[in-house]
Amino acid sequence: MTPNKNVKFLYTEMIKNLPEADIPFPGLKGWILQGEDHQIVFFDIEPIGKVSEHAHGAQWGMVIEGEIELTVGGVTNTYKDGDCYAIPHQVVHSAVFKKRSRIMDFFADKDRYKIKDR
Numbered sequence: 001m002t003p004n005k006n007v008k009f010l011y012t013e014m015i016k017n018l019p020e021a022d023i024p025f026p027g028l029k030g031w032i033l034q035g036e037d038h039q040i041v042f043f044d045i046e047p048i049g050k051v052s053e054h055a056h057g058a059q060w061g062m063v064i065e066g067e068i069e070l071t072v073g074g075v076t077n078t079y080k081d082g083d084c085y086a087i088p089h090q091v092v093h094s095a096v097f098k099k100r101s102r103i104m105d106f107f108a109d110k111d112r113y114k115i116k117d118r
Contacts, residue, residue: 011102015042021113025051030113037110043103053094057109059087066101070094 011031021030027046032039045066053071062084069078070085072093079085087093089108107113 011042011044018042019115022116023113032113032115034115035110037108039107039110039112041105041107041113043101043105045097045101045103047099048097051095051097053092055090055092056112057107058089059105059107061085061087061103061105064102064104066097066099066103068101068103069096069098 015031018031018033021032021041023030025048027048028043028051029045030041030043032041063079063081065081067078067080068085069076070087070093072085072087073091077085
């Protein structure tokens with residue numbers, strides 16, 4: 001595959017062939033790499049605005065492309081291309097997506113997302 005210099009980043013077929021996550025937000029897509037006791041999800045997120053406050057097991061993420069305004073435990077930070085973040089177990093957090101973003105998240109919960117029925 002020849003790189004397309006007009007596009008900063010595209011998920012390859014290797015990622016898109018992973019099982020798709022069943023996500024109840026329009027404009028948010030993800031592909032699951034399932035481990036025995038964790039999940040890695042490759043997200044493609046349109047500028048959907050705010051994802052409301054919620055909590056779950058520990059999460060570590062990296063912005064591959066785009067931007068996320070993340071509020072963790074009441075503290076808000078903005079993360080851009082190449083930035084990483086960590087959300088401790090059961091800490092309440094929310095996010096705002098103002099532009100299209102591609103994010104990779106590692107979830108300590110093995111069943112954070114279910115696989116979408118095809």
